[in-house]
Amino acid sequence: MNAAESDILGADEEKWTYLQELFHQLAACARGSFSVNVDGVLVKMRGYALCHNIIIHGYLPTKALALYQRVQKLVEDYLQGSTLLEAGSESQARTGVEILFLLCDQWQNHQVLARWCEKTFKYLDIVNERSKLRTSMEPVRTMVLKCFATAAYGRVKQSFVEAMFAEIEKDRDGAVANCEAVKVGTTLLVEIALGDTSLYREDFEKAFLEATRVYYRRACAEVLQQEGGRWRFLEWAEQRLAQEARRVAQCLLSITAEPLQKVLDEVILKDQLPTLLVDLKGSSEALDPSKAEDQRRMFTLCKRIDGGLAKMADVFRELISKEGAKLNAAFCKGEKDLVAYVEAVMELHGRCEEMISTRLEKCSTFLSALMSGFEAFINAPLCREVQENKTVKYCFAEILPTFCDHIMRNEKITPDQFAAKLDSIMSIFACISDKQHFEEVYRHKLSKRLVVTKTDPDHEKELLTKLKVAMGWTYVSKLTGMINDLQQSAELQVDFEEDCCSRKVALGLDLSVQVLRQGCWPSFKVEAMNLPVALSTAYECFRQFHSRKHPKRMLKLVHSLGTLTVIVGFASGQEKELTMTTVQGLVVEQLSYGSPMTITDLAKALDVSIETVIRSVTPLITNPRGLRPGIRTDILRREGETKGKLSPADVLSLNPSFACSARKLKLPRPADEGALQAAQDAAGLQKKYLLKAAIVRVMKARKTLELNSLQVEVTRQVSRRFAPDFRLVKTLVEDLIQREYLIRDAQKANVFRYVA
Secondary structure (H helix, E strand, O other): OOHHHHHHHHHHHHHHHHHHHHHHHHHHHHOOOOOOOOOHHHHHHHHHHHHHHHHHOOOHHHHHHHHHHHHHHHHHHHHHOOOOOOOOHHHHHOOHHHHHHHHHHHHHHHHHHHHHHHHHOHHHHHHHHHOHHHHOOOOHHHHHHHHHHHHHHHHHHHHHHHHHHHHHHHHHOOOOOOHHHHHHHHHHHHHHOOOOOHHHHHHHHHHHHHHHHHHHHHHHHHHHOOOOHHHHHHHHHHHHHHHHHHHHHHHOOHHHHHHHHHHHHHHHHHOOHHHHHHHHHOOOOOOOHHHHHHHHHHHHHHOOOOOHHHHHHHHHHHHHHHHHHHHHHHHHOOOOOHHHHHHHHHHHHHHHHHHHHHOOOOOHHHHHHHHHHHHHHHOOOEEEEEEOOEEEEEOHHHHHHHHHHHHHHOOOOOHHHHHHHHHHHHHHHOOOOOHHHHHHHHHHHHHHHHHOOOOOHHHHHHHHHHHHHHHOHHHHHHHHHHHHHHHHHHHHHHHHHHHHHHHOOOOOOOOOOOOOOOOOOOOOOOOOOOOOHHHHHHHHHHHHHHHHHOOOOOOOOOHHHOEEEEEEEOOOOOEEEEEEEHHHHHHHHHHOOOOOEEHHHHHHHHOOOHHHHHHHHHHHHOOOOOOOOOOOOOOEEEOOOOOOOOOOOOEEEEOOOOOOOOOEEEOOOOOOOOHHHHHHHHHHHHHHHHHHHHHHHHHHHHOEEEHHHHHHHHHHHHOOOOOOOHHHHHHHHHHHHHOOOEEEOOOOOOEEEEOO
């Protein structure tokens, strides 16, 4: 008690002494010490009366404040003199957990004391409410409770917090920990601060987050150095993050969850992510389905940090490009044939797509990375070694139609297998940049399937339906028209047969004609040819029928697509029914008369080029591989000992030693070496048409436009089909200027105006 307080209280010192005795009696009762017989109600009534008597004699606010300060000092002195807070050897020997629980018990007793002090010194609160000094004096109960934070907790704060840290670290290391002590300590920090979390944040959470940072930096380094560190780390990180979340829910305040998550994400994930991604790039197992759980963990962990998914998607794209480059190399070196190569690409795409849908939550970032990764290697040029010092250039826009042709010709494929293949084909098709080239090559392949070989129309229509959904009607209009032509040809054939019956015309042979519209089908070489009388008569009969039905349409015979079935007798006495092309059939007919003929004489007799004869008879002289055992096709023989390629002077005759177990033979057709180049030329021409149309549309809408802006707009319009060459766009602009669709601005040479 200082001199100022003694002067204010004056003659009331004896009353104050009695108040002190009453307080100590209440404190003893609150601690559970019943050695003193205390009547609590009587003590509270006497305290209230003494406070009233002390304050009432003099200036009320001043005396009330002096008495309030004395009570506050009395509580602090009492707390500092408690058994727990004494600096004796017994206190120093206690463990942190013991101090924690002792402090908790003392806090429970102190709360009881605070309630009793509130009633004992009730008159102080009444004076405070009535006076202007109430801003300087808190309620007695609040003041008594706050004294505990400074006088009791403040002296053992370091031991208290360290005890909580020790138990948490034991739990992290897998040892037996007293989690209940951590929960009690957390609750106590909030209660001491009277429900405010500032004390919890300042004394515990701040140090806890820093200790967590230090602990996990050391732990991450140790885990990464272990065997199988990359995949082991992912599992360990997922477990630790779950453990920390559980610990917050069970032992700590919920407000710690967010800052703790930020620290964990930074130390465990963000700081280690570069190392993990570098290891992932060099891993051969990153896309392996056997690592499904690790892939899911990697995605889940990367999703927790800003930019994590984008970085993981970049690695995902690089891994796909690397795997695709290996497939390209295998194809170029001849280790995989075309069908096996495409199936490997489809398997890789299916594997990655399944990974995204099942383990990566169908994330759009990874779907984009999947598309980019496949575009990187699918659209790369390929050079395949076919012979020593000879390579053939390929592009996937040509390879995929060939694979489609293989699938469509496969009669053993089941509906489920076909549907699965079709979905894979469309997934790969979306990655092709030059879809216009694909359409032209596919059109050439489709024409051979529809006219020459057998194919399932339902399968063809199913693929066209998917292409129509992906690219629009205009993309498949010609392909659909080809299929419609066959249906119309079948109806026309029925009408022709009925016409022949009604007019009583006997053709003398079975004639089946397919009428193909020039606008839908690829351009085929039309070459005049001398037909036998029976075949020429039948053809002329059909031409007249067609002229009567469609007088404004003109027919041209495309003999390269025609098929003849002839019966040939050989010197061995065998008679065979041979199915072959029109030219092959007419060559066999010429040679069946008995006398050998040179290739030049055959060309003159049929009125076709020498190259056509050589290309047609080559597969009839050699015996190609891949045929069934016992099946031969070498029905012609080249006279003399000459070997190598055929020449115009070579003499041909029927092979007298030809023998085959089968009566009916379907002979191989000549290789169509110019089909691929024709498809490329047609694709290039179609691209020019599309670009010109796009240029005119853009200029008609904009009227005036600068060249670079025009190129951007044109690229945007045709990008779904192909990526245009800017030099070609500029050339076509110049062509449109010459044709007076556009004019160049007089002031700026790179600005054009639409004038048509």
